[in-house]
Amino acid sequence: MPVSKCIAESAKIVLGKNKEIKLAICCLLSQGHLLIEDLPGVGKTTLALTLSKVFGLAFTRLQFTSDLLPADVTGISVFDNSTKRFSFHPGPIFNQVLLADEINRATPKTQSALLEAMEEHKVSVDGETHPLPQPFFVIATQNPSSQVGTFALPESQLDRFLMRIKMGYPDKVAEKRLLSAQDPRQLLDQIKTMLTADELLGMQQQSKQVHVSENIINYILQIVEKTRHEAGFIHGLSPRAGMALKRASQSWAFVHNRDYVLPEDIQAVYSAVCEHRLERHYEQAESSVQQLSRKILDSIEV
């Protein structure tokens, strides 16, 4: 199974983060975009680099800063003296994998330009539309919004990321290996590319065929319904979130070699898919979004 090989290969570099790797791969298979939220230095970039290497994808990294302009992301039309015409110079977004580092440090204007391109899978500059490459996968990283100098992404834009994962610190064993072995970034050259882009596209299609039974649909409906009636949230999950939950669970089942979705699959992708779309009322902040959304999941019988 090519997917499990990819996971195994990635795990060689990103130590002790199997679940995060799997989730990231699911996100890729579901044709969604990934938001990694954590402190600097926990391996966000390494994960992105590893994935693009393993899946054989063209990779660019774009560091977002407060003075980054939309054109720096999408590209710019430049007047060509020899042809006497404007010609389009594609920006870093024209890559199969774009690592948008520290996305919340850019101004909302630039954030919007990126997110629009993510949603539409194309870029329009000076009235011309330029399609983005296939597959197209954005991994955005963001520092916790409490840090200084950040523009928090509004919920409407967060909704466009299929998943948000948190890397967290590696466990002790992994960290020891990390410290005692070579720098993972150097090891990157040694790992093999397991797939071609076409194979990845094929897998994306296959994971779409994973069977979602009526029972699972009902389960998703119950979850979505419950978040909407939960007073602790400002608003519940959108229909897009429900679809995302379904799609991600399909990929999760696919990664685990099944052609049908189990409730466990929903549960596995639930927090990655849902938590960034939910927002607590500030005055009732005695429990976090995570705790509350977990409570909802636990209260639904399967």
Add this chain to the structure above:
Amino acid sequence: MRQHIDKLKSDPVSSVIFLLLLVSIPHFRYIPWWSILSVFSLLSWRLFIVIKPKAGAGKLITVLFTLLFSLLIYNHAGGFSGIVAGSHLLLVMTFLKLLESRCQRDYMLLVILSLFIIATNLLFSQTLPTALYMLCCVFITLVTLLSLSEKSSRITLFEKLKTALRLTAFSLPLMLVLFVFFPRISGQLWHTNDEQTRARSGLSDSMEPGKISQLVYSNERVFRADFATKQPEKKQLYWRALTLWHYDGKTWENNKPSETQTQIHLLDTGYKYTITVEASNNKWLYLLDLPVTISNSLSINTDFTALSPKTIRSLFQYSAHSASRYYMSNQLDSRSRSRALKLPGINTNTIALAQDWKRNSATPEAIIKKALTHFTTQNFYYTLSPAKLRNLASVDEFLFETRQGFCEHYASSFAVLMRAAGIPSRVVLGYLGGEANPYNNIISVDQSMAHAWNEVWIDNRGWIRIDPTASIAPHRVSKDIATALKGQQNLPLHLQLDFAGLQKIRQLFDAIDNKWNQWILNYNESTQKQFIEILSGKSVSLHDISYLFIKVILGTLVLTVIVYFLSAKRQKNDAVTKAYQKFLHKFENSGFSKRKNEGPADYTKRLESRFPQQSREISRIMNLYIELKFRKIKNADSADRFISSVRHFRLEPDNINDKPNS
């Protein structure tokens, strides 16, 4: 002996025999005694085979029996056509089949045959009790069918009953649709029906002493009357059937004279009512005195009676309008007058008495009054068993010697007296009274209410009803015959019994029976047409009804199939969920019950590590569950396998006692 009984109990043929017996019992009414005997012999033989399997009949014997019975039935019924011969043959051949039945398949066939036997019973009787009995039979047939099925050992009797009940209930809507929309054809489909052509008691077209009093011994219903207007008083319930004109000294006969149409002038609105006549095998219709109009393209004769165009062999319904106060303005034509005055030259004493009255009276009314007073003052006695009249001059003998009589005696002698006094008169036969059912207000008239009275012609007033019996026995008119005859000997049983409770039950049943008649048996081609016209809002023909029927049937079939598949799928699903709960319940005491939000795969892993000895069985069951609930492609037998696996799964006891190692 005990082991024999056990053997009989365990053999499925016992239940089949019970069923066959149950469905055959109604048929014993018409099949000859030797047939009933053969039926019992055949089933006893079959029971004997259970105990001694070698006692079975060989092929040759079976063939011989078949031929023998065919011949006997052919001989008995004079052929194989007709419903009696047909049903008889079906019944006997079914029991012959029972004799040679050995296996499951044979028993199934017998059960199906018993459904046919049940259906043939409808050809003989369509009453409510029959229908209820048949419904019971169908239900028991279904239960038997279920107990014969392969899975029967796995389901309890209660479940069988429940399934049979459900199947019966499911078939009801289809039955209703078939009943309402199956195109009805006019005319009788079954002509050679014993039940319908057998002799019945009832009025005859002549009257002689002792003829009506015989009818009192029958409490068979004659007709029911449902009044649309308010009901007349009991003493006005004179139901006329026919008029008798000709008297030969002994018998009054019904030879109709050519009477001219009489002009009736109504003095009030009268009564409107609908009458449902039971099968009577004659054509007389019963009308409240005095009928004015009648429905159903029937017509009222000049003597205010009506006849059905066809012999009444099944329920027949018509409605009519009768007047209670009226007079007739025209004159009696001479031919009728002479007939209404004609007397044989006997009964000279009577004639003399009448002529004496005539000389001393100014008006016909005075003569009539004298005659009625004569009955009340001269020790006349109303009785069901009067002394026999032996003389040729029977009226003389009655009036001057015996003075005991029933209504026919009084009607007869009064008519003779009137004719002798020059007043045109005739005898009217019919029924007097009626029992009003408190449950539906329908008046029921039975044979014991048969009555004879008179009509006299008085110029400018017309035919006037005179009931001489009313002078002698006023209770006969104001109450009923049982009261009028109270205390007399040799009364028929139904006139003696007077339990209010029993009567109530009878009346309730009668009310239900009447509804059954009105709604079920009376649903013929014209009522169907009316009903469908009401439903569709336009006029329809038999053609349209047939098309509608086909459409409705096809529609119902499609709908049934869809509902069946949907409900079957859902039920299977429900059963799986139920079984899963059952399975989970088995772990409840082990400390390893499923967490609320725990998916089946996670739980399987947990159970497998906890119960390694049974891990294979556990994972097999859980995988079946996962397949049923979440996989796209499911094996056809997975649900059954899952349910039965859960049923057979037992958590090994040593596992339960261990403390959870969490």
